[in-house]
Amino acid sequence: MSPLPPPQLYDGCSSFPPPAPPSPPDARLGRWRRPIKHNGVLWVVALLCTAWAAGLLGVYVGARIEKNQPSAVYRNSVQPVVLGTSRDSVFDKRLDVAAVTARLRPSVVTVSSDISEKGQAGEGVGTGIVLTADGQILTNAHVVEGATQVRVRLFGERNPRSAKILASDASHDLALLAVDVTGLTPATFAEPTNVRVGDEVLAIGYALDLDGEASVTLGIVSALDRTILTASGALDGMIQTDAAISSGNSGGPLVNSAGEVVGVNTAVARSDATNTASNIGFSISNAHVLPEIEVLRAKAGGVDKPEGFLGVGLAERTDGGRGALVTTINAGSPAEKAGIKSNDIIVQVGGIDVDGSAGVIAAVRNHTPGDDIAVVVERNGARQNFTVTLVGRPVTTG
Amino acid sequence: MSSVVVETVPPGRRSRRDRRTAGALLAVLLLAGATVTGAKLASSGTTTTTTGVNGSTSTSSSASAPAGSRPAALDQSLDVAKVVSIIGPSVVKVSVDISGASGNGEGVGTGIIISADGEIVTNAHVVLDETAVRVLLPGSTEPISAEVVGTDPGNDLALLRVKATGLPVAKFAADDSAIVGDQVVAMGFALDLPGEASVTAGIISATSRTMLTENGALNGLLQTDAAISSGNSGGPLLNAAGQVIGINTAVARASGSNTASNIGFAISSKEIQKVVGQLRTAKGGTARSEGYLGVGVEDRRDGGRGAIVSQVQPGSPAAKLGLQEGDIVRKVDGDVIDGQAGLIAAIRDLSPGDTVQIEYVRDAKTVTGSVVLAERPKN
Secondary structure, three states: OOOOOOOOOOOOOOOOOOOOOOOOOOOOOOOOOOOOOOOOHHEEEEEEEEEEEEEHHHHHHHHHHHHHOOOOOOOOOOOOOEEEOOOOOHHOOOOOHHHHHHHHHEEEEEEEEEEOOOOOOEEEEEEEOOHHHHOOOOOOOHOOOEEEEEEEEEEOOOEEEEEEEEEEOOOOOOOEEEEEOOOOOOOOOOOOOOOOOOOEEEEEEEEHHOOOOOOEEEEEEEEEEEEEEEEEEEEEEEEEEEOOOOOOOOEEEOOOOOOOEEEEEEEEEEOOOOOOOOOEEEEEEHHHHHHHHHHHHHHOOOOOOOOOOOOEEEEOOOOOOOOOEEEOOOOOOOHHOOOOOOOOOEEOOOOOOOHHHHHHHHHHHHHOOOOEEEEEOOOOOOOEEEEEEEEOOOOOOO | OOOEOOOOOOOOOOOOHHHHHHHHOOOOOOOOOOOOOOHHHHHOOEEEEEEOOOOOOOOEOOOOOOOOOOOHHOOOOOOHHHHHHHHHHHEEEEEEEEEEEEEEEEEEEEEEOOOOOEEEEEHHOOOOOEEEEEEEEEOOOOOOOEEEEEEEEOOEEEEEEEEOOOOOOOOOOOOOOOOOOOOOEEEEEEEHHHOOOOOEEEEEEEEEEEEEOOEEEEEEEEOOEEEEOOOOOEEEEOOOOEEEEEEEEOOOOOOOOOOOOOOOOOOOOEHHHHHHHHEEEEEEOOOOOEEEHHHHHHHOOOOOOEEEEEEEOOOHHHHOOOOOOEEEEEEEEOOOOOOHHHHHHHHHOOOOOOOOEEEEEEOOOEEEEEEOOOOOOOO
């Protein structure tokens, strides 16, 4: 049997980080094996499409756009996000890709930024969702992280427009941008509870920054309430999908059969030498997106939302059970005051079952300093309940 | 102990004979009492009795599907949520402490509950080099200890047992009810992500695939484009009726020169039922011995089907049959062989003493002969 000729692979993004070494062509699926040197964080990659180029190009493009828009106005919009109505019947409908694409496309934009990092200049490309008619755009924080200049290309336009980052929250990986324009078509967001495992969903985004319109890919909701660790912390309540998503999809919508946004595509699991990952993509669900939009709007107006702090170090369980293992307790922290100890396994925070350290981190962060929350731990095979009064996250270095 | 629950799905639009002549399927003999015979079932069409190797019996009735057709559910578009609600309670996480050549570590795979009193089937490679095996039942947070009843590395299946009663049992599809194009769902603990099992959807891309593994060869595999990942091993591939049609076992991976996208392989329901029966027997002390022909084989490189004989062991059944280097073995017991893996698996699944009919091609002439298989020599 002769091997197939290699297909032409076009990669609009540069290889960043460098690709994994080639693996054997017919690797056994294998049980999942805990990677030896690192935890899960490394094989979940954010989906920004980056190309590192000579610095001049980015500067030039940026300058040209600035000239074109000498007196741009970037509003912190107060227009409400458009919400879908309750629509249980939608679950039973097949997703009409052409119809959903036609409905959503005007609300999906390209976000490109000039990045300056460690003396290198480059360009990153992601996707954004139109939130309001008056120019507010939602995207991932990592799409515009380190950006010296952000541009948005609207649907049907050939040239990008200059955009401003109104507010960005790395820990929730969402950012609000503003473009000086009116009359845009805002996307409709689904009720957060109107998504379930098995729903057909469509991902729309500028995968690999390919020429032309956004790519659309079809799949289902594979799981709900996933938590993942990222470079900036933990994301929880994520939707997992088998719709194929690629670099450049970051910040783009995951859409249901009614053409409503159910999540913001943010990360994808990647194969490494030991494990194979096929079509495991993660979207921030509306349960987090909708409140976070309000937090970002407040932040753009100068009001910051403080996050709760428990004061524990965490590790993953390695015995197949659920929860997260407490490894250290910060002196004087709320955890210490409440009586939580090392080797406790935290299984519930604030009445919600948690799994994995990312789950605990995100559950705590979603509460506010001063909140009394119930924490349930497994200790020596028995469950114990604690009430913890959270404090604000201390300012630390490193 | 109950037997694997096989839902009575009439065996389809094609008779067993048709399937064989259709060519793609490799011959796999059913063990005595392991499961149904096609022709009879098709004509009666309503009830099947499956008998476990220990003599226990379970009976189930099919919906009144007309003889000669598949259940209507399989021809409707698949309702993922419904399938998940049927199978979810029977899908478990299998976590393993490993100590072996590749060092110490932990592995995670998936398992399927096949009897109410705690039998779980998974891949043999999930529990390879295990020093401890634990099972996390759906809805619980604490794993329970599991015993490895038996493993069949050649067929990559293992039977586990946990101390439990009243467990929800997965239903298996009848042999060969899966056809290319069927919508399917894969369920499993992909990447050991925190939380519930992942669910992915796709279709049957091909049937009767064969592949070489570290422990020999697998045949009769279903190929699917449902996305499966590390951790899915041992988990179910399901049809629209929520029946297990296969156990997800392997996936093709991209290499330096080739790209592989969503090419997953599942061991078919038919193989699972046969091997589980054998593993239960093995538990009683009678290990199964594999058939032995005595040839070295290579894949054809000209695009044709079959396997090339590269070596013949003196005194072996192959030598007695008159096989020579360069012969192309095309069929075993009337079923077309695909590649060296196909031949290896077809012979392995037979037993010493079985008479096997081999069709091979030499100098563009087709020759058919029969020979009695021997026992595999040690080493």
